Amino acid sequence: MQVMLLIHADENAWPLMPPAARDAAMAAYGAYTAALREAGALVNSNRLLPTAAAHTVRIVDGAPQVLDGPYAETREQLGGYYLIDVPDMATALAWAARCPGAGHGVVEARPVMA
């Protein structure tokens, strides 16, 4: 089964981190991504730009309405994701627990509809 691991974290924390801490966080994600790949569980993954780069689009009265910013203004924002292929939800949760995002934010695990 495929499961999306959605990483929600405080995006304002990143620019405030000292460079050494940022390097350490990058190394942690690098190791995690490599471990997923070695295990044959990684489908793909991406990091997203901060929500300042986000736009929302909706159709209002038949016409598109475009706004700056994310859909919801919350402290923790979707910052990236891993799409993984695993035998079951228990394995997905084990990978979610290993994700560095679970340490500095929250990892939401959502199965992809088959």
Add this chain to the structure above:
Amino acid sequence: MTAASLAAERAARDSYGRLLAWLAARGRDIAAAEDALADAFAAALATWPRDGVPDKPEAWLLTAARRRLLDGHRRRATATAAEPTLRHTALLAEEADAEAIPDHRLALLLACAAPEVERAAQAPLMLQVVLGLDAARIASAFLLSPTAMGQRLVRAKRRIAASGARFALPGREVVAARLPAVLDAIYAAYAAGAQDPADGGALAGEALWLARIAAALAPEEAEAAGLAALLLHLEARRPAARDAAGRYVPLSAQDMGAWDTAMQAEAEAWLRRAFALGAPGRFQWEAAVQSVHAARRVTGRTEWREILLLYDALMAATGSPVVAVNRAVALAEVEGAAAGLAALREAAADGRLAGYQPFWAAMAALAGGEEAAAARQRAAGLATDPAVRDFLLRLTPS
């Protein structure tokens, strides 16, 4: 938590298991006994602050719970006129002496590890029915949602009820045959609890409590005492695995002054009792390994040769790939990194090790150059504990 409130919580926990085991033994239904006991505790919460705590709180709780259970049985008996249920009701009424509650917790532990209970449910079930922990508190340590854990526990209790299990005090043969499953589940509960950073590992302490109960209630079983010794040794050192800044500290670098000597002494006492029974086994050997590590505090050095001999025995008895990894590390200490590395490569033939974090950590320690760096990276990527991950990444030259 203060020492006094911890003691009070322990006492409550102790009587919870005893009361529940007794009620289940009489009524044959864990879920009904739990409901009755929960009602009794709720009644106590409502009346004790007003009327004062009764002289014999346990007897009071038992009487209240029995009344609930009898009410429940009567209702069901009227509805179904089921003859066996009526007989249980009669049994319940007979046991009027609430002063001496026989300890049926061993029977309850055996029921939790019965073959009809799915393996993954056994350890959480023990934590719930013997110690009274709620599903939500147990769930995270086993990487399950509270809802999923709740459902798993309900299903397990239904299976036990359907099997018609009895919670009478078991005979020695029954204990000997079924205790290994109980001990495995307690060990699994400890491992899950010790790994759960969210809980600060508090669940590990609960599992240790279960091990003590099992060892005390099955005094003729050497492995039960062995497991208690093993968990006490591990728990005694667990706080020393973090420094003041919260960083991970490996065993070889731990501040031995931070080890809990009272727990270590209790561990040694259990281990002596176990050995005296003359029935060696997996948990006793593993406890003996931890005992050798603990001796470093006195002798200033680790007797790796002894540890290697113990892992040889464990390897011969279990053939477990996890033991093979530990044995390779001990071998490296005795005969050098090359010998350890060779043993580790041999162990890697078992494919299950590919996802086993400690295997990669061992490889990182024993291999050299790029192979070590890659293994360290892999070990970091498989780590759940951020402190362990950071420790491994700090060792990686960038």
